[in-house]
Amino acid sequence: MSESDRIPLSSIKPKMKFEGKVTRVELAGARFDIGAEREAFLHISELQPGHMATRVADVLKEGETVTVWVKQVKPAEGLIALTRIEPPPLDWNDLQRGLKLTGKIVKVEDFGVFVNVGAPKDGLVPVSSMAKTRVNKPSDLVKEGDEITVWVVKASRKENRIGLSMLEPAALDWNDIKHGQTYPGKVTRVEHFGAFVDIGAEREGMVHISEMGPGGYVAQASDVVKVGEEVEVRVLEVNARKHQIKLTMKFDMAEAMAELEQEEEVPVLTPMQVAFQAAQQNVAETPAASKTGKARINTSTEHEDIFRRTIEQHRQQN
Secondary structure, X not given: OOHHHOEOHHHOOOOOEEEEEEEEEOOOEEEEEOOEXXXXXXXXXXXXXXXXXXXXXXXXXXXXXXXXXXXXXXXXXXXXXXXXXXXXXXXXXXXXXXXXXEEEEEEEEOOEEEEEOOOOOOEEEEHHHOOOOOOOOHHHOOOOOXXXXXXXXXXXXXXXXXXXXXXXOOOEOHHHOOOOOEEEEEEEEEEOOEEEEEOOEOOOEEEEHHHOOOOOOOOOHHHOOOOOOEEXXXXXXXXXXXXXEEEEOOOOHXXXXXXXXXXXXXXXXXXXXXXXXXXXXXXXXXXXXXXXXXXXXXXXXXXXXXXXXXXXXXXXXX
């Protein structure tokens, strides 16, 4: 390969895959020709996944061609660092909250399962995030090697942790639920004390029996709603820490009246105010003094005239 055909360092990026030729074996690693303008170096710690090799010569020979990936590039220093450990397709920055992924269970513990989702490390699904119903042991539900769908709950490079869930995230976040907001919902469960309604949050909200009827008294919740029924509810209280949402099916007349009072209303004028406005309009329509020398009425005289006409019109109306 001619020097002009070689790849400039500025074009080489991390995770790029190459078929590299070993040019020199050293104690600390090996030199590679990957077609770049500089030789690349593979450290002994990057020779094979799982455990560190004791001697580079036991793994690599000069002249052989092996698959390598770029781990780091420093063009200013002319450095290309390689690895024989295939990099994960996902980086820490890719693991945003709510991201849906498919992974393989690599380990099952009593407290949850570890899942390989192609990230820098395996993620953990706690037993509490495996199903909506209670799970006694993860092994009752899944086993090693199973492929499952998970969602990212939290990913921290600093803590070197990835939290996952087998439960699809709620459409409505806790921070979005506010007192007084109205939502359409579906009744999921009816008890003697009230009903549970799914409004799209992580947990269902509860409508107490006292919040079901306009009069405040309902003999049985089942007299008002049925499972599967679509209802309109309003948030009375939300507690994200306790994962509780209290709802009502009552229409709040006081709040509705307050909203109406805030709307702009056309003022109602008294007969005196109507007469005064009419007198002002008559004066405004009076032609201005002509250029023949007729004097213009001063401001105080106009006001006196308007007030006089207003009184006269008011007396005539009465």
